[in-house]
């Protein structure tokens with residue numbers, strides 16, 4: 748199942764710099780592992796914002812929730828999820 752996910756990052760301005768760096772490093776490692784195993788096929792920075800648009804590909808809503816709630820930055824994210832369905836006008840890859 749494909750999901751469009753928007754994540755807005757809201758780190759407290761007074762967060763200890765070492766804690767901030769550690770969170771961001773762990774977030775990167777976590778997301779890159781999911782990219783490598785195909786669960787997170789698209790990750791885009793929204794230009795001009797500390798936010799991203801992502802496509803996640805999970806077996807079901809429960810797996811999506813598990814992956815998102817495991818993000819190291821999860822306590823600092825506003826997350827908006829949109830389920831995706833195939834558009835009837837989309838051409839096949841080989842058309």
Ligand SMILES: O=C(O)CC1=CCC(=O)O1
Nearest residue numbers: 756774775778797798799
């Ligand atoms: O958009 C961000 O910076 C938050 C984030 C999600 C995956 C990642 O590596 O960073």
